[in-house]
Amino acid sequence: MSGPVSVGEVGVDVVLPLRSAVLRDGGPAGLPGDDDPATVHLAARAPDGRVVGVVRLAPAPCPWQPARAPWQLRGMATDPEVRGTGAGRALLAAGLEVVATRGGDLLWCNARQTAAGFYARAGFRVATGPFDVDLIGPHVGMVTSVPGPVRGGR
Numbered sequence: 001m002s003g004p005v006s007v008g009e010v011g012v013d014v015v016l017p018l019r020s021a022v023l024r025d026g027g028p029a030g031l032p033g034d035d036d037p038a039t040v041h042l043a044a045r046a047p048d049g050r051v052v053g054v055v056r057l058a059p060a061p062c063p064w065q066p067a068r069a070p071w072q073l074r075g076m077a078t079d080p081e082v083r084g085t086g087a088g089r090a091l092l093a094a095g096l097e098v099v100a101t102r103g104g105d106l107l108w109c110n111a112r113q114t115a116a117g118f119y120a121r122a123g124f125r126v127a128t129g130p131f132d133v134d135l136i137g138p139h140v141g142m143v144t145s146v147p148g149p150v151r152g153g154r
């Protein structure tokens, strides 16, 4: 891939193929709440329009930390061909902006232990001990606070 990705809001149908391929070994990849009006799906596209990364953000109580307006990140996946080139980072940055714009103050996720370093690089901290998720493997809970939205004008 050459050039940076562009990240934008999309319908769930756009994120499902990559979510399935990367996170469900090609199996069904729908998540409860995918169609809720408050749920936001983001896709990162290569310059040729190909979807190379996906993530979903939705309001949800955080099991480990009280917050006024917590949001959960799920379904984070990038195409193996583009890993290490910034697509995941761009999705996280755009996701934080979405949550901030909608008034969220905390973003949390159940991170695969193999991906915890990725979230840590973006400012998340580990909030739980390791726990197993059926058929997927070891996870840790991670959280990051969401800065207030940048307001324009004077």
Ligand SMILES: CC(C)(COP(=O)(O)OP(=O)(O)OC[C@H]1O[C@@H](n2cnc3c(N)ncnc32)[C@H](O)[C@@H]1OP(=O)(O)O)[C@@H](O)C(=O)NCCC(=O)NCCS
Pocket (backbone or CB within 6 Å): 022, 023, 076, 077, 078, 079, 082, 083, 084, 085, 086, 087, 088, 089, 090, 110, 111, 112, 114, 115, 116, 117, 118, 121
């Ligand atoms: C985890 C994942 C989304 C990262 O995506 P990516 O496109 O490779 O991420 P980026 O290229 O934007 O990397 C951003 C930074 O995180 C680092 N990073 C990426 N994956 C990492 C990992 N698994 N562990 C530690 N650091 C990682 C990169 O080196 C980069 O560091 P830098 O800031 O020094 O440049 C991707 O590897 C993936 O889809 N993995 C399989 C599915 C998965 O585990 N999803 C998460 C489920 S909770």
